[in-house]
Amino acid sequence: MSTIQTIPAAGSTQDELYQDAARTYGAALERLARAYEADLEIRRDLLQDIHVALWRSFAGFDGRCSTRTWVYRVAHNVGASHVLLQRRTRSQALVGLEELENLPDAASGQPAADRSHALDRLLDLIQHLKPLDRHVILSYLEGLDAAEIGEITGLSPGNVATKIHRIKAVLARQFQQGGHNHD
Amino acid sequence: MTDQKQPDSNQIDSKQAQQLWQSQPVEGIKMSAEVIRQRAGKFERRIFWRNIREYASSLVAAILFAYFFATTHIVLFRVAYALFIAGLGWVVLQLHRQGAAKSMPAAMGALTCLQFFRAELERQREVVSSVWSWYLAPLVPGFVVLTAASVIARPYPVGLAAAVLLDAVVAVVFLLVWKMNRRAARCLQRMIDELSAAENSH
Numbered sequence: 117m118s119t120i121q122t123i124p125a126a127g128s129t130q131d132e133l134y135q136d137a138a139r140t141y142g143a144a145l146e147r148l149a150r151a152y153e154a155d156l157e158i159r160r161d162l163l164q165d166i167h168v169a170l171w172r173s174f175a176g177f178d179g180r181c182s183t184r185t186w187v188y189r190v191a192h193n194v195g196a197s198h199v200l201l202q203r204r205t206r207s208q209a210l211v212g213l214e215e216l217e218n219l220p221d222a223a224s225g226q227p228a229a230d231r232s233h234a235l236d237r238l239l240d241l242i243q244h245l246k247p248l249d250r251h252v253i254l255s256y257l258e259g260l261d262a263a264e265i266g267e268i269t270g271l272s273p274g275n276v277a278t279k280i281h282r283i284k285a286v287l288a289r290q291f292q293q294g295g296h297n298h299d
Numbered sequence: 300m301t302d303q304k305q306p307d308s309n310q311i312d313s314k315q316a317q318q319l320w321q322s323q324p325v326e327g328i329k330m331s332a333e334v335i336r337q338r339a340g341k342f343e344r345r346i347f348w349r350n351i352r353e354y355a356s357s358l359v360a361a362i363l364f365a366y367f368f369a370t371t372h373i374v375l376f377r378v379a380y381a382l383f384i385a386g387l388g389w390v391v392l393q394l395h396r397q398g399a400a401k402s403m404p405a406a407m408g409a410l411t412c413l414q415f416f417r418a419e420l421e422r423q424r425e426v427v428s429s430v431w432s433w434y435l436a437p438l439v440p441g442f443v444v445l446t447a448a449s450v451i452a453r454p455y456p457v458g459l460a461a462a463v464l465l466d467a468v469v470a471v472v473f474l475l476v477w478k479m480n481r482r483a484a485r486c487l488q489r490m491i492d493e494l495s496a497a498e499n500s501h
Contacts, residue, residue, distance in 0.1 A: 212493070
């Protein structure tokens, strides 16, 4: 376990790796933090924790996976730790994609009035998911392909494909006005 | 019948959901390596104080027992209080070793989400499922000696009644703590089983 004494000196490759990653994936990390925490202040703390974890992790970056995979793994792992920690204080029950697919949905059939409402609805959906399914849907929304999602999460390609299929069905149901899209 | 999707916000498909997600406004927070370094220090201090809060109740109880130890002249009571202090010291040591909030592992990026999440859940399950051995059992010798001291040192039946009452309350509290932790362990095990199922499905 790293401690404050093991923080490396400034100007190392670790700093450069971190700066590159923060520049490239900064916006994605913000979106990810938003998916793990609804409260603005706690979210800012979480985002900073993700950045700290990322910076620290680059001390052990060995290039065996892409920087992108590394960054998302670190971010999701910090997010999952946050969800576990919040479980103690929040009673919100988390569901899996399978359950979400089968649940009667209060919002289904109601139009999302604008982009902001649609985004709120999407965030609400994501924030109710169990960590592993949350990793998959977020990676999917970020545009990662099934192979990359498998590399980040550790799920088999077949399992990722099944989950993506479910995600598409859930998204379609959540965001399409009931029946109006079928002529 | 064809599936005609209108390009309005009511009928976005999964591709549109990706666009919606990726185009959401962000604050554009930037942190220099120097700020990160400071933040890492802050993070370690936050972990330190979080752990101190976890230990606080044990430390307060230990101070109280130390006071009782210093003020009583009955040997058996002194032995009981000393056993309590030793037991609480053991509890704090175990809390620090296995249960306390930890710093972020540096190898986080080398672990897949499944590996990391499973390790975290298993660590927490071990902590709560072994609560009897590291949290409750170390306090039992103190209570046994305190019971004997109460019976011997105080006149019958006051000493006996006080001892029975104290032991009954302690037994109920221990039972509740044990049951709550068993429930938490079962909940964590369910989550681990779900991960195993996800890991093994193709």
